[in-house]
Amino acid sequence: MTLTGELLIGAAHVPAGAGTMKALNPATREVIEPEFAFGGAADVDRAVTLADEAFDSYSHTGPAERAAFLDLIADKLEAAKGELAERASLETGLPVAQFEGETLRTADHFRKFATLVRQGRFLQATIDPAQPDRQPSPRMDHRLQKVALGPVVIFGASNFPISYSVAGGDTASALAAGCPVVLKAHNAHPGASEIQGRAIQQAVAEAGLHEGVFSLVRGVGNEIGEALVDHPLVRAVTFTGSEGGGMALYRRAQQRPDPIPVFTEMTSVNPTFVLPAALAARGAEIGGGLVQRAMYNVGQACLKPAILLAVDGPGFAELREAATSEVEKVAARTMLTPGIHDSYTRNAQRLEERGATRIGAGQEPTRAWDGQSLMYEVTGDQLLAEPDLREEVFGPAILLVRLTGLDQLLEVARAFRGQLSATLHAETPDHVATAQLLPILERRTGRIVVNAFSIPQEVSYATTHGGPFPATSDSRFTSVGMGAIERFLRPVTYQGFPDALLPEPLREANPLGLWRLVDGELTRP
The missing domain is CATH 3.40.309.10 (Aldehyde Dehydrogenase; Chain A, domain 2)
Known part of the structure; x- marks a missing residue:
């Protein structure tokens, strides 16, 4: 792949609108080609607007379609493993073999989320049937499922250029939930970010999804980050980094006219x-x-x-x-x-x-x-x-x-x-x-x-990567593992709906074959 350094906004490759940068090899102190574009507020607006336009169709994709999309991303990451590892090594000074392993683990992460989506358990489909003869008052039919929050902004991390970056667990879990992603790439590894971003961009196109499902932007200083957090169409933010950086984003998001959640992973000494x-x-x-x-x-x-x-x-x-x-x-x-x-x-x-x-x-x-x-x-x-x-x-x-x-x-x-x-x-x-x-x-x-050590951590259904402040801004959620999808979901109850108008997971015939909680009892598909 020939790196162009352009921003990836929807299906478009966008040139610099607010300056450029070049990557740095920290081991040799050499500047690395090519130049990478910086974007500004107009680029942020375009990316987030596209994400919002994509939301209704993408969030209503069926389990099979969305899971196939996640599997396709995994395939493309694996296909780019050698090139991605070489570029990440060049931009960090760390071994190529380390990034080959990181790429494979990241692809596996997407596949695990594909399995989760196919199972549909994350929807938490719940049915309380009508009780028209209940005394002293009847009960209407109530049905609940989890739905996606909306467009999500993800800030790529510096220390893991793949698994906590463009194609990292935040992106995988947000896409699994049905949320379009606008990714703010970390400037420490722009080439590795572009390779991952183009893999996801290509997967969006090949899956026939709306182009706004994924965008990648890059910027200098606080301006682009503030524009992303402030944008009224953004519904959640994730950040991995310092306590100072995470809390600055968190406080800004709470000062919006409509505050939104910021899921941070910040500081820990892991005693x-x-x-x-x-x-x-x-x-x-x-x-x-x-x-x-x-x-x-x-x-x-x-x-x-x-x-x-x-x-x-x-x-x-x-x-x-x-x-x-x-x-x-x-x-x-x-x-x-x-x-x-x-x-x-x-x-x-x-x-x-x-x-x-x-x-x-x-x-x-x-x-x-x-x-x-x-x-x-x-x-x-x-x-x-x-x-x-x-x-x-x-x-x-x-x-x-x-x-x-x-x-x-x-x-x-x-x-x-x-x-x-x-x-x-x-x-x-x-x-x-x-x-x-x-x-x-x-x-x-x-x-x-x-009787083991805090690192490494398994990516699994029982994983928790989170904790009370200042480890994270919300200890109820994990940023690693299958539970990470919960950050990007909220419950909706459908009361008194005719069956034909219900979402498929809640219809009487259970056409998706999901495990569901019916009148308090877990039922087989």
């Missing part, structure tokens, strides 16, 4: 608690294993286990030694963007200014934007006294916390803000302590992991 019996039995194994997982993607993963907590006692020295030894083996690698690298450097320095002691360091950087792996240590008292020590350092840094006992472990657990995940390592003698810790963690996270 790992090692209970005493597990520490004594497996301290070295846990310490080394955690570092290996934490350094994935040069520590630039939202699920990085960033803070390791254990009571000083049998096994602590082994855990500490294994972790620091593993950190010291890690080669410095290029971070995703110069800005992320600079922020990492500042935040690592902040840890030291707040009293953290550096106890391990990886190999020295050889290039300007290499991230050096670092390990710090503090006491439980320090962590409790200094909130900044509990904040995310996005990059390859880990903080080890030496606790005085179980009481302090529980106190520290209560001090954490909302998290995407929390992990505990426990053996059978730790179960009493675990029972005390679990209610604390349940209030602070959407996923609790036992």
Whole structure:
């Protein structure tokens, strides 16, 4: 595919209307061709207007048609795997093989949503039949299904150029729900974004759908983001990134004349608690294993286990030694963007200014934007006294916390803000302590992991990638897994309708063969 750098607005390829940019290879510091177009408010309006025009027809596609469209996107992503991985590697400095795997996982994500759509369970079809003879008053027939919200704006993320980007889980789940998508591509990987965007654009055309089902825009600064959030036809927004960026969008959306939901995935340190019996039995194994997982993607993963907590006692020295030894083996690698690298450097320095002691360091950087792996240590008292020590350092840094006992472990657990995940390592003698810790963690996270690590995460029906603020702006939803579709749906009840006017999922004959809740009983198709 020859990259053109144009915006993809509906079926059109649109040249720059507000300037251009070129991609940057952070490993070599070389500028990469071609030039990529920036759009402005007029481009946003065109894209969102097309999405709104597409909504009625697309949201009423049947399960088979919509699922086939999602499968077609998956096919096109797989067909572009080599080219996409090469370009993503060029724009990030990360290995080609990593992006080949990311492409396949993303295609699989679309196929899982295709299966979900065919099953139709996301509609939550519910029927309360009429009871004309009920006393003291009759009941009319009530039927409910979930419907799509409307056009959705998705902000692509910087750290996963495929699975959290143009063809990522937000796009897959929004399209599965029946919502047209306007995608704001991240400027850190414009070429990889265009390859994905054109794959989806082609799938829209081949499926015979309205061109407004998908558009891709790009811009500089806050202007285009504000225009997207402010547009009166937009019905929801998703964002993956910093707390500051996510909350700016969230507050802006709430100030609209008609506020809309903004589903953010922002910040998390994913604390790992090692209970005493597990520490004594497996301290070295846990310490080394955690570092290996934490350094994935040069520590630039939202699920990085960033803070390791254990009571000083049998096994602590082994855990500490294994972790620091593993950190010291890690080669410095290029971070995703110069800005992320600079922020990492500042935040690592902040840890030291707040009293953290550096106890391990990886190999020295050889290039300007290499991230050096670092390990710090503090006491439980320090962590409790200094909130900044509990904040995310996005990059390859880990903080080890030496606790005085179980009481302090529980106190520290209560001090954490909302998290995407929390992990505990426990053996059978730790179960009493675990029972005390679990209610604390349940209030602070959407996923609790036992005797494993917070990363990687399975994409499945039982997945939760979300948690209380500031991990997300709405802890009731997940941004990964099949449950992510719930963000883009709302219930509608049809009361007293003749059968011929009902949506197919609610008709008496159940023509789509769906599982339905009828008068409180789950019924087979």
